[in-house]
């Protein structure tokens with residue numbers, strides 16, 4: 001298995017420092033460990049090869065699809081260096097104006113054999129993002145993790161509800177947001193709009209060939225992460241490295257958590273929140289509404305999903 005950081009045991013066991021642990025581990029795997037086993041002294045070149053690089057892979061969405069889980073799981077791969085925070089470069093004017101130099105500074109240090117990755121779910125529904133990403137790198141590899149659009153919608157609502165409650169602000173029940181007035185579903189509701197995957201995918205397909213966009217099944221990633229991750233390794237051109245020892249099911253969390261050597265890590269409490277119950281009739285109404293959009297999405301990506 002991958003090396004751990006014997007000199008950093010405390011660091012790796014503290015969730016907030018997991019990323020530091022992972023970054024150092026990646027660096028060691030990339031160069032340091034090799035040099036140790038070959039008893040080669042670090043050369044000037046190997047030290048200077050560690051730098052911040054623009055990403056070669058981006059997780060573009062979807063919001064609440066499992067983007068954080070996907071990135072953190074991929075970051076277990078020694079060839080992946082992942083940006084710890086969402087960057088919002090291509091979708092926010094104030095960041096985009098700062099230029100590629102600023103964007104590069106948001107990236108982690110990586111070695112030449114590593115793939116730098118970031119995730120910003122807001123890119124997927126940003127009208128500007130596809131063209132901007134293409135202008136930066138037309139060979140960019142894009143990952144899109146999707147989830148049953150109704151579950152995604154409820155997850156989206158749950159997040160906003162939670163944030164409002166944390167600021168002691170009221171927020172209406174989902175039913176009221178979905179059924180404003182008595183004219184059926186209010187399709188202007190943002191959480192509905194964000195679940196219209198075909199709508200948001202179209203501009204990406206105008207900017208990139210489908211072969212550059214790999215779709216990850218977010219439901220499968222929850223139930224059984226490894227098969228999805230193996231497909232992602234292949235898409236990204238990474239040597240197969242992720243293995244069953246990297247994941248274990250945590251009964252308390254109710255989700256798979258991550259393991260690197262002796263160190264274990266679950267996603268934070270903002271991931272895997274309980275969802276409020278939704279009336280069966282409303283769920284059916286949503287399923288009916290999304291079904292044509294889903295079919296359209298399936299035809300765009302050449303793959304079907306087992307959604308409601």
Ligand SMILES: Nc1ncnc2c1ncn2[C@@H]1O[C@H](COP(=O)(O)OS(=O)(=O)O)[C@@H](OP(=O)(O)O)[C@H]1O
Pocket residue numbers: 062063064065066067068069121154155156158221222255256257267270271272273
């Ligand atoms: N292993 C693991 N642990 C915890 N959570 C997991 C995991 N795999 C996928 N998920 C699902 O990820 C959902 C959050 O998606 P995102 O990370 O894309 O959310 S965000 O857009 O960045 O806010 C989150 O949605 P909710 O369950 O609604 O909280 C999870 O269902």
